[in-house]
Amino acid sequence: MQLTIEKIEPYLPYGLMCKAQGEGNALFEFQGVSDCTWIDLHEIGRTVNEQFDIEDVYPILKPMDEAEDYFEKLYGCLEHQDVTDYMDADFLSEHNLEISELQYWEAEHIPYGTLKVLLKHHFDVFGLIVEKLAVSCT
Numbered sequence: 001m002q003l004t005i006e007k008i009e010p011y012l013p014y015g016l017m018c019k020a021q022g023e024g025n026a027l028f029e030f031q032g033v034s035d036c037t038w039i040d041l042h043e044i045g046r047t048v049n050e051q052f053d054i055e056d057v058y059p060i061l062k063p064m065d066e067a068e069d070y071f072e073k074l075y076g077c078l079e080h081q082d083v084t085d086y087m088d089a090d091f092l093s094e095h096n097l098e099i100s101e102l103q104y105w106e107a108e109h110i111p112y113g114t115l116k117v118l119l120k121h122h123f124d125v126f127g128l129i130v131e132k133l134a135v136s137c138t
Contacts, residue, residue, distance in 0.1 A: 003054055003133040007126045011059065014120045019135055021056040028057075059134040061124040064103035066138065070121065071099065082120070086113035 008016065018028045062070065071087045074080040085091065087099060095111045107115060107125040118125050128134035 001131045001133065003057070003059075003128065005054070007128060007133075008059060010119045010125075011122065014122065016122065017060045017137075019058045019060060021058065059122075059128060060137045061122050061129060061134045063129055063136055063138065064118075064123055064125065067102050067118065067123055068099045070123075071117075082113070082117050086111070086117045 020028055071083050074083045075087065076084055089099070091111075092098060092114065095114075097105065097111070097114075102110065102114075102118070110118070110125070115125065122137070124134060124136075129136050
Protein backbone atom coordinates (compact mmCIF):
# COMPACT_ATOMS: atom_id res chain seq x y z
CA MET A 1 0.00 0.00 0.00
CA GLN A 2 1.19 3.51 -0.84
CA LEU A 3 0.19 6.84 0.60
CA THR A 4 -1.94 8.61 -1.98
CA ILE A 5 -3.36 12.09 -2.30
CA GLU A 6 -6.85 10.56 -1.99
CA LYS A 7 -6.01 9.36 1.53
CA ILE A 8 -4.74 12.81 2.59
CA GLU A 9 -7.22 15.09 0.82
CA PRO A 10 -10.18 14.50 3.19
CA TYR A 11 -8.09 15.89 6.07
CA LEU A 12 -7.13 19.13 4.28
CA PRO A 13 -9.96 21.34 5.59
CA TYR A 14 -8.91 20.45 9.14
CA GLY A 15 -5.22 21.45 9.29
CA LEU A 16 -3.48 18.10 8.92
CA MET A 17 -0.05 17.99 10.53
CA CYS A 18 2.69 15.91 8.92
CA LYS A 19 6.24 14.85 9.55
CA ALA A 20 8.56 15.01 6.57
CA GLN A 21 11.32 12.40 6.41
CA GLY A 22 14.76 13.91 6.28
CA GLU A 23 13.74 17.00 8.22
CA GLY A 24 14.50 15.70 11.71
CA ASN A 25 11.56 16.23 14.01
CA ALA A 26 10.18 19.19 12.08
CA LEU A 27 6.41 19.28 11.88
CA PHE A 28 4.58 20.65 8.89
CA GLU A 29 1.03 21.68 8.17
CA PHE A 30 -0.29 20.32 4.92
CA GLN A 31 -0.94 23.18 2.49
CA GLY A 32 -2.06 21.47 -0.69
CA VAL A 33 -1.26 19.29 -3.64
CA SER A 34 1.06 20.61 -6.35
CA ASP A 35 0.61 17.60 -8.59
CA CYS A 36 0.09 13.90 -8.10
CA THR A 37 3.55 13.26 -6.61
CA TRP A 38 4.54 16.47 -4.80
CA ILE A 39 2.85 18.12 -1.85
CA ASP A 40 3.37 21.57 -0.35
CA LEU A 41 4.01 21.74 3.36
CA HIS A 42 4.39 24.82 5.52
CA GLU A 43 6.79 24.39 8.42
CA ILE A 44 5.30 25.49 11.72
CA GLY A 45 7.03 28.64 12.95
CA ARG A 46 8.55 29.48 9.57
CA THR A 47 7.14 31.19 6.55
CA VAL A 48 8.86 29.10 3.90
CA ASN A 49 6.96 26.68 1.71
CA GLU A 50 8.72 23.48 0.70
CA GLN A 51 7.80 20.59 -1.55
CA PHE A 52 8.32 16.95 -0.68
CA ASP A 53 7.75 13.68 -2.46
CA ILE A 54 4.57 12.18 -1.08
CA GLU A 55 6.45 9.03 0.00
CA ASP A 56 8.58 11.20 2.33
CA VAL A 57 5.57 12.65 4.17
CA TYR A 58 3.84 11.00 7.12
CA PRO A 59 0.51 12.37 8.35
CA ILE A 60 0.22 12.57 12.14
CA LEU A 61 -3.04 10.84 13.08
CA LYS A 62 -4.86 9.42 16.10
CA PRO A 63 -5.43 5.66 16.22
CA MET A 64 -9.07 4.64 15.79
CA ASP A 65 -9.06 2.59 18.99
CA GLU A 66 -8.78 5.87 20.94
CA ALA A 67 -11.96 7.38 19.46
CA GLU A 68 -14.33 6.35 22.23
CA ASP A 69 -12.30 7.92 25.07
CA TYR A 70 -11.43 10.99 23.01
CA PHE A 71 -15.00 11.83 22.00
CA GLU A 72 -16.40 11.05 25.43
CA LYS A 73 -14.51 14.12 26.69
CA LEU A 74 -15.95 16.36 23.96
CA TYR A 75 -19.51 15.05 23.98
CA GLY A 76 -22.04 17.70 24.99
CA CYS A 77 -19.73 20.71 24.51
CA LEU A 78 -21.35 23.49 22.50
CA GLU A 79 -18.15 24.12 20.54
CA HIS A 80 -18.20 20.48 19.45
CA GLN A 81 -21.85 20.16 18.45
CA ASP A 82 -20.85 17.92 15.54
CA VAL A 83 -19.43 15.42 18.04
CA THR A 84 -22.67 15.50 20.01
CA ASP A 85 -24.71 15.02 16.83
CA TYR A 86 -22.71 12.32 15.03
CA MET A 87 -21.01 10.38 17.83
CA ASP A 88 -24.19 10.01 19.84
CA ALA A 89 -25.03 6.40 20.74
CA ASP A 90 -28.59 6.82 19.41
CA PHE A 91 -27.38 8.21 16.08
CA LEU A 92 -24.78 5.46 15.67
CA SER A 93 -27.25 2.73 16.64
CA GLU A 94 -29.54 3.87 13.80
CA HIS A 95 -26.69 2.74 11.54
CA ASN A 96 -26.07 -0.48 13.49
CA LEU A 97 -22.82 0.92 14.82
CA GLU A 98 -21.25 1.56 18.20
CA ILE A 99 -18.43 4.00 18.83
CA SER A 100 -16.29 1.17 20.22
CA GLU A 101 -16.63 -0.64 16.88
CA LEU A 102 -15.56 2.27 14.63
CA GLN A 103 -12.02 0.94 14.44
CA TYR A 104 -13.28 -2.17 12.64
CA TRP A 105 -15.27 -0.32 9.97
CA GLU A 106 -13.93 0.78 6.61
CA ALA A 107 -14.29 4.49 5.92
CA GLU A 108 -16.84 4.03 3.13
CA HIS A 109 -19.23 2.26 5.53
CA ILE A 110 -19.15 4.92 8.26
CA PRO A 111 -22.05 7.42 8.15
CA TYR A 112 -20.98 10.64 6.42
CA GLY A 113 -21.44 12.96 9.42
CA THR A 114 -19.51 10.61 11.68
CA LEU A 115 -16.75 10.24 9.09
CA LYS A 116 -16.41 14.05 8.84
CA VAL A 117 -16.04 14.29 12.63
CA LEU A 118 -13.35 11.58 12.60
CA LEU A 119 -11.45 13.38 9.82
CA LYS A 120 -11.78 16.76 11.56
CA HIS A 121 -10.21 15.32 14.69
CA HIS A 122 -7.49 13.56 12.64
CA PHE A 123 -8.41 9.94 13.29
CA ASP A 124 -6.82 7.32 11.06
CA VAL A 125 -9.93 6.21 9.18
CA PHE A 126 -7.91 4.68 6.33
CA GLY A 127 -5.60 2.46 8.43
CA LEU A 128 -2.47 4.38 7.46
CA ILE A 129 -0.72 3.91 10.83
CA VAL A 130 -0.88 0.12 10.57
CA GLU A 131 0.47 0.31 7.02
CA LYS A 132 3.32 2.56 8.30
CA LEU A 133 2.20 5.38 6.00
CA ALA A 134 1.33 7.68 8.93
CA VAL A 135 2.57 8.19 12.46
CA SER A 136 0.52 8.13 15.63
CA CYS A 137 0.25 11.30 17.63
CA THR A 138 0.13 9.31 20.86
